[in-house]
Amino acid sequence: MAKGIEDIPGLEPKPIVGWLGNVAGMFSDPLNALTDLHKEYGDVLTISRGGNPHLFFAGPGKHHTLFVFGAKYNHQLMSNSDVFHSGSILSTLFPYGEVDARRRVLQKLSIGLFGLNGNQHRRQRRLIMPAFHKQRLNVYCDDIVRITNQKLDNWKVGEQIDIWREMMNLTLQIVAQCLFGLNALKESQAFGELIQTWIKLAVSPGVLLFQSDIPGLPYHRFVSISHELDSIVRNIINQIRPTSDENVDVLSLMLSAKDEDGNPAFTDDEIVGHSAIFFTAGHETSSNALAWTFFLLSQHPHVMEKLRLEIDRVLGDSSLNIDHLKQMPYLDNIVKESLRLMPPAPLSARMVAEPVEVGGYELSIGTEVVFSAFHTHRDSSIYENPHQFIPERWETINPTAYEYIPFSTGIRSCVGMPLALMEIPIIIAMVFQKFRLELSSSANVIPHIGLTMSPKYGMPMIVQPRDNNYNAGVGNVKGSIHKYIDLKPI
Numbered sequence: 001m002a003k004g005i006e007d008i009p010g011l012e013p014k015p016i017v018g019w020l021g022n023v024a025g026m027f028s029d030p031l032n033a034l035t036d037l038h039k040e041y042g043d044v045l046t047i048s049r050g051g052n053p054h055l056f057f058a059g060p061g062k063h064h065t066l067f068v069f070g071a072k073y074n075h076q077l078m079s080n081s082d083v084f085h086s087g088s089i090l091s092t093l094f095p096y097g098e099v100d101a102r103r104r105v106l107q108k109l110s111i112g113l114f115g116l117n118g119n120q121h122r123r124q125r126r127l128i129m130p131a132f133h134k135q136r137l138n139v140y141c142d143d144i145v146r147i148t149n150q151k152l153d154n155w156k157v158g159e160q161i162d163i164w165r166e167m168m169n170l171t172l173q174i175v176a177q178c179l180f181g182l183n184a185l186k187e188s189q190a191f192g193e194l195i196q197t198w199i200k201l202a203v204s205p206g207v208l209l210f211q212s213d214i215p216g217l218p219y220h221r222f223v224s225i226s227h228e229l230d231s232i233v234r235n236i237i238n239q240i241r242p243t244s245d246e247n248v249d250v251l252s253l254m255l256s257a258k259d260e261d262g263n264p265a266f267t268d269d270e271i272v273g274h275s276a277i278f279f280t281a282g283h284e285t286s287s288n289a290l291a292w293t294f295f296l297l298s299q300h301p302h303v304m305e306k307l308r309l310e311i312d313r314v315l316g317d318s319s320l321n322i323d324h325l326k327q328m329p330y331l332d333n334i335v336k337e338s339l340r341l342m343p344p345a346p347l348s349a350r351m352v353a354e355p356v357e358v359g360g361y362e363l364s365i366g367t368e369v370v371f372s373a374f375h376t377h378r379d380s381s382i383y384e385n386p387h388q389f390i391p392e393r394w395e396t397i398n399p400t401a402y403e404y405i406p407f408s409t410g411i412r413s414c415v416g417m418p419l420a421l422m423e424i425p426i427i428i429a430m431v432f433q434k435f436r437l438e439l440s441s442s443a444n445v446i447p448h449i450g451l452t453m454s455p456k457y458g459m460p461m462i463v464q465p466r467d468n469n470y471n472a473g474v475g476n477v478k479g480s481i482h483k484y485i486d487l488k489p490i
């Protein structure tokens with residue numbers, strides 16, 4: 001017989017501070033903390049045994065958060081979207097029902113695909129999907145190549161750059177151009193930084209735990225920045241609206257979509273919500289993927305050497321087009337392996353919408369279930385030497401859709417995956433067609449787990465000429481990255 005939620009093994013609340021005591025330990029290094037808990041308690045666990053009325057991830061009325069590990073649970077969660085609703089781990093920040101005028105902006109920003117469920121989610125997702133169809137990708141390819149060329153023209157041999165910041169800026173420009181038709185997003189750097197601050201605040205303990213809109217508190221700043229974001233996105237929409245009928249970017253698709261009765265399919269607020277999600281989800285994840293890939297390549301000279309040979313053979317000095325990508329299987333394996341080892345979205349959550357049994361425990365409505373791409377990708381029964389970066393493994397393995405989940409799978413999988421899987425290899429190939437990148441000795445490589453997994457102090461690298469000195473900058477890497485990856489040469 002299924003057991004109750006209070007039987008789930010895990011950490012007992014601490015004396016006096018209760019569950020908060022367990023949460024505090026997790027904020028600094030949640031993935032490694034979860035690895036230890038997984039070892040101790042097994043595939044289904046909680047960090048507040050016995051339950052709590054208000055939990056770390058869950059909002060009021062959501063009584064429990066549990067963590068599940070393994071492809072079996074990924075399958076259950078991802079193939080039952082009517083039972084397991086999308087439930088952002090930040091859902092407490094986006095209030096439902098009546099709220100004061102100042103905080104209404106938070107409701108608007110939560111309307112994107114992440115915030116929808118059931119038929120509404122399916123309908124809006126279907127209307128948006130054509131922006132990622134094959135014909136569109138061909139157009140995006142040319143834009144990505146052009147924008148990347150402009151970026152690389154500004155790099156100077158011998159200078160130190162923060163490759164993470166550079167990629168943030170580049171992928172933001174790509175999203176702005178491909179999905180919103182904006183040639184040069186004016187002040188894209190400043191806009192990118194605003195999004196960064198917004199995301200950082202959204203996942204900070206000060207905002208999550210003290211949601212009072214009082215001047216001076218981080219939550220107040222979070223609400224103010226949400227207003228700024230809202231007005232920037234609204235301005236962009238107003239710039240695009242007059243030409244929306246001629247264009248096929250995602251914004252034009254939303255502006256011109258009609259429902260069965262011929263009325264506009266999206267309200268303005270919905271378009272703002274979707275656009276904000278596309279801007280944030282569309283560049284934050286890809287830039288982290290790129291920064292981690294450049295780091296991994298900088299520490300694996302034999303991989304770098306093989307990649308350069310492939311780029312030289314397929315591309316030479318010619319300008320990249322979409323057919324070149326199909327001829328670079330090693331680059332494809334490098335991207336797959338990097339997304340396995342350092343998945344930009346390491347944790348995701350679902351909210352139980354109907355009573356259901358998970359792992360032998362009866363879960364009630366409102367229970368939050370967190371699953372982990374990071375831990376699934378480190379399951380040694382699926383991946384041999386899971387902590388090592390071995391692109392060659394993809395020549396022989398073929399994990400199921402629930403064993404390899406950097407983009408999730410099923411109806412809630414990443415809509416931007418086709419774009420991401422095109423822009424990431426294009427950028428890598430174009431960088432190494434021109435340069436070699438060397439990790440700076442000043443680098444302190446510490447993964448930071450917020451909404452995504454990013455390098456906490458950026459990724460300083462030296463731009464070097466296109467030479468074969470692949471061993472330069474290898475080894476003696478500082479930082480907690482060693483807890484995530486086995487960097488010893490293989």
Ligand code: HEM
Nearest residue numbers: 113281282285286289345348406407408412414415416420
């Ligand atoms: C390496 C790059 C990327 C990674 C690793 C990634 C990862 C993910 C993951 C894991 C999810 C599902 C989350 C869940 O199951 O709760 C997701 C959803 C989503 N992603 Fe991405 N993503 C990437 C790039 C992009 C890009 C380029 C865009 C848009 C331009 C995008 C837009 C979205 C949207 C809108 C959703 C919500 C889909 C839905 O709920 O129906 N992502 N992404």
